Amino acid sequence: MMDGRATGKLAAEIGVDAVKAQRVRAFIGDNPLVAAYGDTSADAPLLELSQQPVAVAPDAALRNLARAKGWRIIEG
16 A cells, blocks of 8 residues: 555565465464364465364365375365
8 A cells, every 4th residue: 555545566475375374383483373274285384384284175186185194174
């Protein structure tokens, strides 16, 4: 925003993939991430941080990863 008007420019990098996980880690510090939910393979880095990762109506890539890692899967 500039002078109270939207500029169309992003204030920061979009929070997907590792960027999302890095932001969550920075926010929680050394505290544990008890649970995380994701629906696409882009959420995998965040789910990896979690003690209880859950794939919700996952895309094919995340479904395969969740199965391989034994994560909970909730079909939508």
